[in-house]
Structures are given as C-alpha cells and as structure tokens.
Amino acid sequence: MQTQRTKTASQNYVFAVQSLARSHQSVSSIKISAFVPQKLLPFYYATRFPQLSLGRSDTVLVLRFPLAHHSHQSYVVGVDNNSDEGKFEECGVEKSSSCLSSPKYIADPVVYKLVRVDGDGRFVPATDDEVMEVEDFLVDDKTEMIDVADIGKTADCTSNEGSDSGKLQLEVSEGLSHSENVEAHAEKLTSEFENIEEVSQKVKEEEGLSISCGSPDNSDACMNVDSKCADQHYESPAVEEKLQFEIPMQETVPSSTPRVNDHCNDLSESIGEFYKPPSGQAESGPSTSAVCNNSKPDFSKLEEEICLDNLSIRELHEFFRATFGRETTVKDKLWLKRRIAMGLTNSCDVATTTFTIKDNKLVNKGNEENCKNTNAAFTEDSRVEAVLVSPKNSPTNHSTQREDHKIALGERFHDNAELDCGSDDLHTEERAAKRVRKPTRRYIEELSEAETRDCSPKVHNSVKNIGCGQTSQKFCLRPIKSVSLNERIMLTRLDSLGGSGIEVPCVSRVRRSRPRKNIKALMKFHPSSLGMAAEVVKVLAVPSSLANSECTDKVSKSRSASETTEPLLTSEAVKDKQSSATGKVQVGKNLGLKHTDSSEDTSDDNTATVRTAKGGMRRKHHRAWTLVEVMKLVEGVSKCGAGRWSEIKRLSFASYSYRTSVDLKDKWRNLLKASLAQTPPDEGMNSRKHASVPIPAPILLRVRELAEMHSQVPPNLGSNMGGVGGRSMHETRSGYL
DNA sequence: TTTAGGG
DNA sequence: CCCTAAA
Structure with missing residues (x-):
C-alpha cells in the first residue's frame, strides 16, 4: 500500500505489473530500462508476450494510458525478472479495449496504481522497491510522475463518441488502499459498471447504434469487457485481498466463463490467446467485419483482435497489400502473417511462433520451443529500440532530440515498419x-x-x-x-x-507483376513487351545506378502518359525513350536527385510524374496509402501537429519520396473525414472482394483525437454527429486505404 | 515555398 | 490527386 496520489496531468498512467511466473511469489525488482517508443505506442503490440508466459520472464508491466494522444491503451512491458540478471525486456504493447477518450477525460485526475500479479493471476501489492523502481523509470523517461497504490484496478471506459451523453467514464479504485475492504471496492466498481451500462443503453437508444467504436454494442462491449474483468478481479480471489487478474482486454467472449484459474497453464494459455491477436491488430479481417455487422461488437476484437491466423492466403495477401502497398505472391502464410504483423506493429517483435502457436493451440509447446530464440533476438531488439528511443518518451514531447536520434540512427528502423x-x-x-x-x-x-x-x-x-x-x-x-x-x-x-556505408546486395525491385506497358509503348516496334521490359531496362541501364532506375521511371511515365492520357505526349514519350536509350544524360538531369529519391523509386514501384501537355506534373498512379504510411502520418501529426506538413514530410516521410506534403495533407483530410464518420467503413465495401482494407479503428480514433486536439473537429460534428443515420452518403471511401 | 481549400 | 490562391 503505497501512497496513492492522483494526478491531473495530461498524461495519465495506470499500470499494473503482472507476474507470470508461477513459482515466484514476489518480484525482487523491476527494472525497466527502456520503454516502448512513444511514437510506436499506438501501434505497438505485445506480440512477444507469449514468450513471457513461459516463465522466462515473470513480470509484465501493464500500462494503461488514457492519453490525449493515444486513446486508452495498455502497454505491456515485459520485465524479465529471472534471476539471470534482472534483465529487462521490452515487450510489446497491448492495446486495451477502450473507447475514445474525450478531452474531458483526459483532464481528469487519474490514480496510478502499481500491482503485481503473481503466478496465479492475482494482484499483489507492489513492494516499495518495485514502486520506486518504476517511478524512477517513469521519471527518467520524462513521463509524469506516477503514483502508485497497492491494489486496485482502474477501470475506465469512455465512450465519447456518444457525445455528451455518450461519454462514459469510469474510474475505479481511487483511494483504495491495500487495507481497505476489497469488497467495498468491488461494490463500487459494480455500481460504476452499472452506470456505464445504463448510460450505454441510453446512448444506444438515443443514437440507435454504436458510437465510437462503430458497433452498436460498442459500449456494451466495452462494459462487458471491463465488467468481466471486474468480476474476475473481485469475485473469488478477492477474498485474499488479492485480485484475480486477467489481462485487461480479453477476447470479448461474452459468456466467458472464468478463465483464470489457479493453473498456470490456463493462465498462460489464456494470455497467449489473448495476445495473439495484437500482432495483427490494426486490421481485422473477420473481426472487423463482425464489428461492422454489429454481430459481435467486441471492443477488444475491434481494436486488437485481428486474427491473421484464420485468414486465407488470399486474405493475407490483401492485408499485405494494404499494409505495404505492394502485392506479394508469397504463399507462405507464416511469412505473410509475420510480415503483416511486423508492419502493423512497427517492430520486429513479432514472435515467430506467435501465429503458429495460436493456430494450433500449441501455445505452450510452441512457445517453449521457440522461446529462447525469440528471446535472444528480442533482447537485442529491445536494446536497439532503447537506444533510439530513450532520449525522449514523453508523448507530448516534441523532442527534437529524439527525432534527431532517429534520423541519425536510421530512420528506417522505426519508420519502415514494413x-x-x-x-x-x-x-x-x-x-x-x-x-x-x-x-x-x-x-x-x-x-x-x-x-x-x-x-x-x-x-x-x-x-x-x-x-x-x-x-x-x-x-x-x-x-x-x-x-x-x-x-x-x-x-x-x-x-x-x-x-x-553498409553494402548489402539486393535486387532492386523492378515491377514485374504488372508488366510495364510503357515499355511496350516505347518499344513500339517490339510487340513482345514482357520480355522486352527486362531487356529495356538493361539496355537503358547505365553505369550510374541512378540513371538506371530513373530511366525506367521515366520511360514508364512517358509511356503511360501517352497511352492512357495525353496523346500529345506520345511523341514526347518516344522522344524520351530515345533519349534515354541513347544518351541518358537528359534523363539523369531531369531526375538527378538525391539518393533517397532514387532508392525510393527503386525499392518501390516507381512513382512517376507525368509531364502533361499543359506543362504540369501529374502523378501517374494513385499510390495507395499503406497502413504503414498512414500510421506514420498519424504519428507525424501527433508530433508536429496538423498543418505542418512539410515538417512531417521531412521527419516521417523522408524515405517516401513520392509523398508530398500536399499528399500528407490530403490524406490527413481524408483520415479525418473517416474518423469523423461515426460508422466504420461499411461492410458492403468490405465484402466487395479485394476492395480495400478498412483503416483500423484504432488509427481512426487516434486521428480523431489528434484532430480534436488541434481543434480540427467541427464543433457541430463533435457533439452529435455520431447519430444513427448520420453517416452515409458520401463518406466515399475515406475510411479505406 | 508551404498551406489551406476547392475541384 | 490536381490546382491555385494566399501567406
């Protein structure tokens, strides 16, 4: 029972330390040397969590951040207490089920509590040492000081979208000290939940459907989850003034029988199941659909339960495309899943075994086998991240420092999540x-x-x-x-x-999937385009790499122009081609740019700008925005603020030469629109074969939050927009990638 | 040049 | 995405 303080800071943290070790009764020390990079928080999931449940690591720090920048989220940080060296491992982040956080909520005081969860899944008061350690850690990170309390759980559920009435906020465990009667607290919780329920119902009635989460039962879902937790926490084990612990956001199985037992196996299993989804979080094929259909309004599902495991290869390809903006023909599901997961998590923390394990239910088994390997890699990754991130973790911090760091060390590390x-x-x-x-x-x-x-x-x-x-x-x-x-x-x-300075051989990606027509055009005289393509490239290839890629671009450009749009260009295109073929000089001159550009073009499909007859430059193709890009954009806005597009461009899209600041702005506008649209992208679209993958709700939530912070949200919309028939019409496809 | 908006 | 006015 440490002191319990409330804080009004804009940043609120509620966290609990969970010990997964069955044998360990207490955590000797909690040393957190690194934290999840702020920038990654929203998209960082506990993909590696499963390993932790194996007992290698016996503690997990669960943080819930009801921040302005991040909708309520729980971050799970693994702390490896194993006697080994008390080495800490940064784990992942788990996004909790949460509704949108409203400005008001953010301002509310929050109570911080530190709890340790022993092997049986029960809450145990954190020791002073633990508290101290954590506090120090947090302080070091420049995060606000946190207050710790012994026991208690904070449950909060806000559904702001519901507008005034819709907003639900629940804070429990305030002032609950270790010695206090748990039952009393439980009651309080219960009542709180009831309130929530009432409100949610009311909201439902008023608005008819879902609010923030887009699913009709959304609020219910939220409540269910929390209430379930509460039940578990306070029911049986409560007796010992220990709270049974279950991961905050579980699969929303409604009926869910008490999953937490005294058996570690069960616990770990449940955890495993629970966490698995996170890896694919952002996108949930099936789950999303479910949500949209209103059939299973699960919060957790919506936000983090994306099961890549059950997706077909085709679906995985779809996700892959949405995530990275390119097609893939890889048939290996595992590979696909890992890739997608990594892209979405913006990290390499995706456990190799995660997917497999879940699929086969061999959770434990699989974990054990792979645990070591993963851990090893894990540790390293953590270190790296720590280096990159440590400078600043404060969410609100505009830390230029960190950015510098990032740049210095290689932007690709985080940025290219893919x-x-x-x-x-x-x-x-x-x-x-x-x-x-x-x-x-x-x-x-x-x-x-x-x-x-x-x-x-x-x-x-x-x-x-x-x-x-x-x-x-x-x-x-x-x-x-x-x-x-x-x-x-x-x-x-x-x-x-x-x-x-590191030279790594690699094949440049010359688009092959869709043979360039341009080439054909160029080679008017050579009907056989495909084979030619390669040839052309070679021919054009000049000693200078740049010239090479550029030429290709150029060609494609001109070609497309001639073919599809402006007839006038045809001649020009030909000219270009010729020139490039013979003297690349011109091309090079035109394209002569920095390396980044060239690399970009090379690595991705070349975006080219086409010279229009009018003299303007027009982009060749719609370059679909990938989830990664969207995430970067959101992150950029959170750091630089909406409107500073050029800044964001420089900081976050340095490696994406094809995205201009205007593009960012436009995309943001679309995202905003999408986020404002109360209802998530309709299923109709979704079902539509390969349509596009809807932008993950969490991201939209973030967008909305950011927009609110920047006063970008039209007042009128903010309050009652969510309405029933509200959305509709045009929101065209803003909600899609 | 960069932004903000309209198209 | 493009285009343009305005800053």
Whole structure:
C-alpha cells in the first residue's frame, strides 16, 4: 500500500505489473530500462508476450494510458525478472479495449496504481522497491510522475463518441488502499459498471447504434469487457485481498466463463490467446467485419483482435497489400502473417511462433520451443529500440532530440515498419519451411526487399548486418544471372542504406507483376513487351545506378502518359525513350536527385510524374496509402501537429519520396473525414472482394483525437454527429486505404 | 515555398 | 490527386 496520489496531468498512467511466473511469489525488482517508443505506442503490440508466459520472464508491466494522444491503451512491458540478471525486456504493447477518450477525460485526475500479479493471476501489492523502481523509470523517461497504490484496478471506459451523453467514464479504485475492504471496492466498481451500462443503453437508444467504436454494442462491449474483468478481479480471489487478474482486454467472449484459474497453464494459455491477436491488430479481417455487422461488437476484437491466423492466403495477401502497398505472391502464410504483423506493429517483435502457436493451440509447446530464440533476438531488439528511443518518451514531447536520434540512427528502423529486423529468422524460417520450392524471381525480390529494410535498421549491429548481407546475397544471386542485375543490386543496396556505408546486395525491385506497358509503348516496334521490359531496362541501364532506375521511371511515365492520357505526349514519350536509350544524360538531369529519391523509386514501384501537355506534373498512379504510411502520418501529426506538413514530410516521410506534403495533407483530410464518420467503413465495401482494407479503428480514433486536439473537429460534428443515420452518403471511401 | 481549400 | 490562391 503505497501512497496513492492522483494526478491531473495530461498524461495519465495506470499500470499494473503482472507476474507470470508461477513459482515466484514476489518480484525482487523491476527494472525497466527502456520503454516502448512513444511514437510506436499506438501501434505497438505485445506480440512477444507469449514468450513471457513461459516463465522466462515473470513480470509484465501493464500500462494503461488514457492519453490525449493515444486513446486508452495498455502497454505491456515485459520485465524479465529471472534471476539471470534482472534483465529487462521490452515487450510489446497491448492495446486495451477502450473507447475514445474525450478531452474531458483526459483532464481528469487519474490514480496510478502499481500491482503485481503473481503466478496465479492475482494482484499483489507492489513492494516499495518495485514502486520506486518504476517511478524512477517513469521519471527518467520524462513521463509524469506516477503514483502508485497497492491494489486496485482502474477501470475506465469512455465512450465519447456518444457525445455528451455518450461519454462514459469510469474510474475505479481511487483511494483504495491495500487495507481497505476489497469488497467495498468491488461494490463500487459494480455500481460504476452499472452506470456505464445504463448510460450505454441510453446512448444506444438515443443514437440507435454504436458510437465510437462503430458497433452498436460498442459500449456494451466495452462494459462487458471491463465488467468481466471486474468480476474476475473481485469475485473469488478477492477474498485474499488479492485480485484475480486477467489481462485487461480479453477476447470479448461474452459468456466467458472464468478463465483464470489457479493453473498456470490456463493462465498462460489464456494470455497467449489473448495476445495473439495484437500482432495483427490494426486490421481485422473477420473481426472487423463482425464489428461492422454489429454481430459481435467486441471492443477488444475491434481494436486488437485481428486474427491473421484464420485468414486465407488470399486474405493475407490483401492485408499485405494494404499494409505495404505492394502485392506479394508469397504463399507462405507464416511469412505473410509475420510480415503483416511486423508492419502493423512497427517492430520486429513479432514472435515467430506467435501465429503458429495460436493456430494450433500449441501455445505452450510452441512457445517453449521457440522461446529462447525469440528471446535472444528480442533482447537485442529491445536494446536497439532503447537506444533510439530513450532520449525522449514523453508523448507530448516534441523532442527534437529524439527525432534527431532517429534520423541519425536510421530512420528506417522505426519508420519502415514494413520491414523488420528479424531477417535472419525469416530466412531461416523460409528456408526450412520451403526447401522444396525453388525461389521465383518475384519471391526473391520480396525477400530482398524485406532484407533491405530489415537490415538497415540494425546498421549499428555489424554482426547482424553481415549476416543479412550474406543471406540476401545467396538468395539474390542464385537465381539471377544477368550481370546487369547484379549491378543493380549493389546500387540499390547502397542507395537504400543511404550513407550508412553498409553494402548489402539486393535486387532492386523492378515491377514485374504488372508488366510495364510503357515499355511496350516505347518499344513500339517490339510487340513482345514482357520480355522486352527486362531487356529495356538493361539496355537503358547505365553505369550510374541512378540513371538506371530513373530511366525506367521515366520511360514508364512517358509511356503511360501517352497511352492512357495525353496523346500529345506520345511523341514526347518516344522522344524520351530515345533519349534515354541513347544518351541518358537528359534523363539523369531531369531526375538527378538525391539518393533517397532514387532508392525510393527503386525499392518501390516507381512513382512517376507525368509531364502533361499543359506543362504540369501529374502523378501517374494513385499510390495507395499503406497502413504503414498512414500510421506514420498519424504519428507525424501527433508530433508536429496538423498543418505542418512539410515538417512531417521531412521527419516521417523522408524515405517516401513520392509523398508530398500536399499528399500528407490530403490524406490527413481524408483520415479525418473517416474518423469523423461515426460508422466504420461499411461492410458492403468490405465484402466487395479485394476492395480495400478498412483503416483500423484504432488509427481512426487516434486521428480523431489528434484532430480534436488541434481543434480540427467541427464543433457541430463533435457533439452529435455520431447519430444513427448520420453517416452515409458520401463518406466515399475515406475510411479505406 | 508551404498551406489551406476547392475541384 | 490536381490546382491555385494566399501567406
């Protein structure tokens, strides 16, 4: 029972430390050396959590942040207490089920409590030491001081969307001290929940449907989750003044029988199940649908329960595309899932075993087997992140420092979430899994790209890099025999790494899936376009890598222009082509840019601008926004504020040369619109075959929050917009990627 | 040049 | 996305 203080700071933290170790009765010490990067918080999930349940790590810090910047979220940080060295491992973040946080809520005082959960899943008062440690940690991180209390759980549920009436806020456990009667507290909780229920009902009646979460039962869902927790917490075990603990956001199974038992297995299992979803959080194929359909309004589901496991390859491809903006032909589900998960989590923390485990229910087994490996990698990652992030973690901090850091160390690390650091694992995995399959060119490219990104982040780790390089080399070189390709490889690599100085061979990604028509156009005389494409590239390829990629772009550009749009350009296009073929000089001049650009173009499909007859530059294709980009944008806005597009462009989209500040602005506008639309993208669209993947609700929530902070939300809309028939009409597809 | 908005 | 006025 430590002191309990309430805080009015804009940042509120409610956290609990959970010990998963069955044997450990107490946590000797909690040392948190690093924290989840603020910027990643919203999209960072406890993908590695499963490992922790194995007993290797016996403590987990669960943080709930009802912040302005992040809708209520719980962050789970794994603390490895194992006698080993009290080494700490940063784990992931779990997003709690939460409704939108409203401004008001943010301002409310919050009580911080530190609780440890023992192996049985019961809350145990944190020791002074623990508290101290954590406090220090938090302080160090520049986060607001936190207050700690012994026991207690804070349950809060806000449904702001509901407008005035809709807003539900529940704060429990205030002033609950260890010695106090738990039951009393429980009662309080209960009543609170009841209130919530009432309110939610009311809201429902008034608005007819869902509010913030978009599902009709949304508020209910929220309540259910919490209430369930409450029940569990206060019911049986409560007797010992210990609260039974269950992960805050569980699968929303309505009936959910008490899952938490005294058996560790059960606990871990449930945890595993619980956490698995997080990895795929942002997008939930099925779950989203469910939500939209109002069938299963689960909060948790909506926000974090995205089960990639059950998706078909096709669906996974869809998600992949939505996430990274490019197609993939990889058939390996595991690979796909990992990739997507990594992209969404913006980290490489995705446990290799996570998916598999869940799928097969071999949770424990799988975990144990892979635990070690993962952990090893894990630790390293943590360190890296710590380095990058440690400077500043304060959410509101505009810390230029951190940004500098980021830039210095390699923006790709965090930014290119689509990539991951676990290239090694990946390859190993791949190789092992599909030995038989002869890698196709495309496949190789995929890998290469992944590697490129994967490796770059770890630039500081020489060993790893080397490893990556080798690996990639193998893959790249084997199948590709043409010299020109090799050349490209080197070039690409260098470019992408930017001045890192690390040379990693890689195949530049020349779009292959959709043969460039332009080439055809260019080669008017050569009907056979496909084969030609490669040839052309080679031909055009000039000693200078830049020229090479650029040429390609150029060509495609002109080509498309001529073909699709302006006839006038045809001649021009041809001209271009010719010029490029013969003297690339011109092209180079036009394109002569910085490396980043070239690398960008190379690594992604080239975005080109087409010269219009009018003299304007027009973009060739709609470059679909990927989840990663959206996330970066949101993050950028949170850091720089809406309106400072050029800043955001520089900071967060430095590597995305094709996104202009105007693009960012436009996208933000769309996101805002989408977030304001009370109802999540309709199912109709969704069902539509490969339509697009809806933007994950959490992200939209964030957008909305940010918008509110920046007063971008029209007052009128803010209050009652959510209404029943409210949405509709045009919200066209703002809610999609 | 960068923003904000309309188209 | 494009285009443009305004800053």
